[in-house]
Amino acid sequence: MNTILFAVAAYLIGSISFAVVVSRVYGLSDPRTYGSKNPGATNVLRSGNKKAAIATLVLDAAKGWFAVWLALRLADRYGITDAGIALVAIAVFLGHLYPVFFKFKGGKGVATALGVLLGLNVWLGVATAVTWLVVAYAFRYSSLAALIASVFAPFYYGLLFGVDEILFAVVAMSALLLMRHSKNIGNLLAGKESRIGSKAAGTAKPARKK
Template identity: 35%
Template sequence: MILMGVIFAYLLGSIPTAVWYGKIFHGVDVRQHGSGNAGATNSLRTFGRKAGIIVLIIDFLKGFLAVLSARFFFSDTTLDKYLFLMMGIAAVIGHLYPVFAQFRGGKGVATALGVIAASFPMTVILCLVVFLIIVFITKYVSLGSMISALAFPIQIAFNVWGINPDHDPYYLAFGSFLCLILVFTHRHNIQRLMKGTENKIGAKK
């Protein structure tokens, strides 16, 4: 059951929303345009606001439903307490390396956000606030994504060692791993940020 759950989550995460949207409605592969990323931000820049919103929502739902499916359909396993964490990670990895799109996916932000929303509903609120503040101040979506990802394990750490000492430390490992994944997928953005060549949201091409 555990393996089945992880495979299901990976396949769900592998749905290449941006790639399929671009090919169906525009006849092009979004990965050949803009930043080359198969995600909501590049869909927004390449195809417009409608595409960006649709891709964002579906990618979010991939992570959200992966976690919910762990809780509702695989709760009979002895590791049900941690299965939703494993399936959440599997969904994000599926988005990064989708079997349905030559293993070339997006950066996992929207899918990870869905995982966090389903796993820790209150935590996601602060992550969104941090993201919006950083993007509003700097106009860098990538920077907002990375800092909000860092805010996630920090909040869990407060629960583990501070506010709620009984909070499971495995949650901290999960949050830290998810944060590291997102920082890794933004490694090229980090280089561009350091060089001052990173794209700003709303900037003219």
């Protein structure tokens, strides 16, 4: 029962779409209305507001980290097993992808997945983040960096901890990330994918009510 409660709480935490919240705070257009229409840090960056994009990245990662960190911290007290931790990891990630607070239309989950990995193990998160940074710097495609990092994440976990229940959660997140990037994969193959830092049309600030 405790495991189910932790998983539900994790899903609700994941359902907070910080791209939308931060954009509202900064007076920007809803990120679901321009660019890739993805409520994530990369699309918020297309608004031209770097501070909003950084805040979105940090907060989306933080919710993934917090849900897993809290479950690990309280695992012994409430009898949460490795299988329960795996369920919490998947739940917070699914919350971001399909947020109950935003009509189940969420982001692609890159930052939240990174937060989950950091919560599981700092070195696991760092290795995955470095992989993303190297690919992003070399090719200037956020989606390509995410795809490659997501493929390497289970490999890194296996090297650190071997095969266990949590590895299957990492594999599931990677598979979901690949699925959520299916359109990006098509754009990359067609040479139509937007590079990091490119500004999207229709990102003007919403008009203020008089």
